[in-house]
Amino acid sequence: MEDAMKVFKEFFELPFEKKSHLYTHDENVKCKLYTSSYNYENEEIHYWRDCLIHDCAPLKESFDLWPRNPPRYREVVGEYLSQVGKLGSRILDLISEGLGLESDFFAHGYNEDFFLTVNHYPPCPDPSFTLGLPKHCDPNVITLLLQDIVPGLQVRVDNEWQLVQPRPNAFVVNIAHQMQVISNGKLKGAEHRVVTNTEKSRTTASYFVVPSKDCILEPAKALTQNDPPLYKQFRYAEFMETYKALSTQEPENLLEPYKFKKEVI
Template identity: 35%
Template sequence: MEVAGYDRARVLKAFDDAKTGVKGLVDAGVEKIPQIFVTPPDIVAQTSDTNREDFSIPVIDLEGSEKDSIVEKIRHASETWGFFQVVNHGIPVSVLDEMVCGVRRFFEQDTEVKKQFYTRDVTRKIVYNSNFDLYSSPVANWRDTFFCFMAPNPPKPEELPDACRDIQIEYSKLILSLGFRLFGLLSEALGLERSHLMDMDCAKGLTFVCHYYPACPEPELTLGASKHTDDGFLTVLLQDQIGGLQVFLENQWINVRPVPGALVVNIGDLLQLISNDKFRSVEHRVVANREGPRVSVACFFSTSLAPSTKLYGPIKELISEDNPPKYRETTVQEYVSYSYFKGLDGTSPLLHFRV
């Protein structure tokens, strides 16, 4: 609860105008988090049941001996969890490590250099700020972020930050290749031709989002990321070994334990929509941590965000008399726009598109 006379708008503007983000607060030696980050205790306090052995996000070896077995494991994870981790995915550990280091370099470089990328203009090639929804969300999250679109029209190399330019280009190419592979496996898991999801342009667009979660002096009072679902088709996440990602299943928060060399994959809203609820887009969040800083790189697969009239609805091969369409058709732009403006309360925007 905000104290009497507290001018939230003024505090938000001062924080934003400083262009130093949450890291700037930590660098200044803050010992108590500002009121704009304080989250209702009933939201922060929910914890996972770490004693349940069956509550471990599946880890799938993409170089397993039986392809049919890999497809079946992906099908089960996508239907049950909405999340899974992949190992032997073809991206060298050295590349993963350097990508994490590159993100750290960006956020830990000289403040004046970093400030040149700070903006609220999402049409810019590179966008760095703290909390994309800073002025619309009821509470701010304890994190800073930079993002850009790496497909189908990536920035010119010279437009990317020096701190992570080379590794970002290399990693995005490898992630695109992995994404193509995953969409093939997901198509087969839906009982479709291997090229089906790719032919729908599900991997045409790639958004590259790098999060930096500074060590928090009062992690019990805030979150690194509030609960949400992802609005694209698929997300591939690289997280460091500190952890903090949780998914909401069976009415509780479950920790996604970091696995060395693994990548976390989760189903997005649009894939749940076109699969007619066969696959699940599940709420997830990131808890704040006294350890830190925590780093993650989320790669979101979608179509190109350029205006398009192409409609997406439940795939006709997945519809039957016993399983009628559960969603109306929508364009990706309509869905993302609605998600951006109407999903701020943490409720899945999918509900709006139900038939």
């Protein structure tokens, strides 16, 4: 974890000419560096971050797409992602156990894809003008976040924003939209955002556990025997189209098209 964070920071400290070839907002590029969001041209407000994003599944096949600088990036990040992947599988097994599902429930299409985003938030001259990231809920199943020592992550609890203080040698695990669907609302997607500061830069790395594009999402059958399903069946690729189209809306609204409507008597 320490080595990975060091090499992520080294990447963002590189001179512009050493990383400029990675800059693009083309969604089809598998390893890229961009500013603000993937929708930069159309967004009303730009956010105070640079983001390095790349695939990490299959791990060995993705290796050659990653940055060549710093020279040790691929070796260090490859080992890091191998270990974080195992941790993610273990966490999913424990969530399955907690929900009363079979232990390998999430092994069937729900953790087929993985990608990494490394966010860098430079010091912001006036944090009142913009955020590092706007409020949102991740679209996938779970996200494992590695923070550095500089705080900035806030989570919404009872309609109030609470700062998540970084802890050494620990991950923040975000429940995402698909976990909310699968658990039939027993687990709620974590609404969060990132604030900036005027003095220190902040770097974080998020490992996203993602369903396959053709994965069918719906509440687990074992959780709808006594309670009616809250969500309809849908493909993950379909949800992602909705997620991108409605990204500026309230995070909870992104699941509205997939909810069963309550009958009015």
